[in-house]
Amino acid sequence: MNYKMMGRLFGLILCAESVFMIPSLILALTDAEMRVALGFGITMGLCALIGGVLLLLCRGAKTDFYAKEGLVCVGLSWILMCLFGALPFFIGDDIPSYVDAVFEIVSGFTTTGASICTNVEALSRATLYWRAFSHWVGGMGVLVFLMALVPVGGKSEGFTMHLLRAESPGPDVGKLVPRMRYTAMILYLVYVVLTVICFIFLVFDMPVFDAICTSFGTAGTGGFGIKNDSLTGYSPYVQTVTGIFMLLFGVNFSCYYLLLLRNVLGVLRDEELRFYFGIVGGAVLLITLNIRTLYATFGEALRHAFFQVSSIITTTGFATTDFDLWPSLSKAILLILMVVGACAGSTGGGLKCARALLLIKSFIRNIGRVQNPQKVAVIRVNKKPVDEKIVSGTMAYLCAYVLIVLVSFLLISIDNFSTVTNLSAVIACFNNIGPGLETVGPTGSYAGFSDFSKIVLTIDMLAGRLEIFPILALFSRKAWKRG
């Protein structure tokens, strides 16, 4: 293990986190919330100090850095970032319990949006901003952010591929351009531009602060609301704009890069994108028909159906209505969408459309194999054959996914909530959605769970965001053994 290089990265991350907190500190000072300002101030100082010391100690690190280091480094740096990110809530007294504070910030960085706060409106603006901003940073990934800004590895940056692979979602992560730094820059540039556009659309019909927080939540597909009823109280215009932008942030970002290169045809022919929009269209149609009678007009039903589908499939978790009151069919569809998730390479979570597509295709192939055992068949996506390694990797991912969901389900059942609550809570956390059904539904919160369950769900959120293996790698003895 190259501990020096890892220390250098941790140092960079802590310094970056301290910089990220500046706007919150300013907000707290202007609102004269001294306690909150103190919380942010102390945390910033701590982050800068520890980060600086780490950077100083880890000068001149060698750059031999392999897949194992990449996994462990990404896993650890996210945990570190969350442990420090929770401090302002805790010191600032907005969330008195540290476990709760960690749950909240993990929910923020992993873009889950599950909250333990029962009354969000009582929180200070600084805290609300920090929650929303954590979504924005967590959506694209902090290490990717660092790669875009700082030459992380000095001259030989080949190893950063391992970091990108470990932090970015999707079965087959690749670069857009030869240089890792430019790849990271392009991703962040697309991200920033889309966020700004979203903000401009929202600010027409929303206070500036609300528009900023909502666009951060939308961009990261996070879903922390700044109102107790999420987006229910805003105008249909705001709801529709948010709905559309959530869908856009659920699209693979390399599609936007292709659009920039004016390769429109390539984007339109992208199988994953078609699959994604196909599912959205189908789900909206079915749910609209299913909930037609609950709303006054067809248009209103359609709007609510569209918003909820868009919010759930992109794993954002905003709500414009309490979908827990919808008929079973609609709830079942939403539960399935939770598992499917957004496109690979987007800010959304879940299993990812690309994996779902691969799994369906390999399922069909295996049926064919049962009938003709001698048949040689290759799985194709976008007319290109997919490497068998990726197919088997996807299978392994599904296995790990199901296993972790089941074990977490078992563990949080100790708290004796209803089965639907428990299952939907695990699925909502693991897939980084936020609201589940019943007790943890759009109007509820996770406050009722015991500390043990909260820790389990916190780990689930991290594992879901980092796609399991970076977190699992931390638990493997081999990662820590010499040689």
Add this chain to the structure above:
Amino acid sequence: MKIIIAGAGKVGETLAEQLTAEGYDVTMIDLRAEVLEACVSAHDVIAVHGNCAAVATLRDAGVESSDLLICATGNDEVNLLTSVTAHALNKHLHAIARIRDPEYAENTIHMRSHFGLSMVFNPEKQAAEEIARLIRFPGFLQRDTFAKGRTEIVLLRLDEGHHLCGAALSALPTLVKCKVLVCAVLRGGETIIPTGSFVLKQGDLLLVTAPTENLSRMLKNLRIVKHKTKSAMLVGGGRISYYLAEILDKSGIGVKIIEKDSDRCEQLAELLARAEIVCGDVRHRTLLESEGLRDSDALITLTDLDELNMLVSIYGSNWGVPQVITKLSEVEDSKILDSLPVGNVVSPRRLCSRSILRYVRAMDHKAGAAITVHSLAEGAVVASEFLVTEETLHRSKPLKEIRTKRNVLVASITRGVTTVIPDGSSHFEVGDFVVVVAPSEAGINELNDIFA
């Protein structure tokens, strides 16, 4: 600058490593997915899987917007086809191709105009030329050329009892009777940029700069050369041996080639009229002795197996062959090699990646960037060649009035056809080629970096 490398083999990967380190955008093409996978994890490159001669693959790699294509697959025909295809897709593309078949090598001039090739490289031929250069001046461990062949930096070792041991550097010009400059001394793994009062000791490795025309006089006066090489024994009958035998034959050195495969021996005997071809396995201990290793002036090991080359070279050194040269394709760690008596080491892929790098730098020619960079003595010292331009600071000011960084040495100034070893009164003029020697950590990337 965007560069496509077709073929992720030995040369391709070495190039990818060096080009990314210099900040170029590199795309690699290969048919073997697992090789690409390894490349992408090790270097900051993007990979395209497919046949590099196919239009679709080249398009995928972005040939239309690239500046340079390097064809380094193992197959001459594929390399040629790739550069022709790429040239058809992008007229402004520079192409470099590896052409190693001697029969094609004859008509490279036609290839340049017809196939859009701007440079052809042949690792085996280059290796042969390098070996021949080493043989011509036995005693030098390494020899690097600058300023279009007008300046040399050579590495030599002071053996026991050498008359320079104990001499101060300031006394050197009188001892050698010509102007030379010791730019660095390696002693016990440490690099020293010496001053005039520095005293030489036995076992020191000296990096010496001299104008090319003074080289033989310097050799003679340094009393390093005992006698001229008259016969050479080549172990292994591959392409390098063929090229080398041709060159040595022209300069009147007797060549004996030992090759295991009898068909190849026949072939070589047809191609080389004067060389002596012996069919046999060098692993048989008596073969080398019976073929007259004792009387050979040089032993050059050129088989495909690095291990065998090293073994035979060690054997030859122990026998007391005056000059031993070892070809290594894979083994890289020169720290390990240093402790073995294998003589000079020649690595074909290093050589050709170096010449391609030189081409790329010249093509890119960032203002003030180095034209040639040689890393000397296992990378501890870097000798860089710069062209003095309008942007160079402190022009036409005597060197003694310019403050330079510590440990940085101006080793030579070539103006027109004459090379001078600079002293305090020398100065820079626009158009001069300047060779600067500095420890690698000094970070000299352009000429202005040397000024304090």
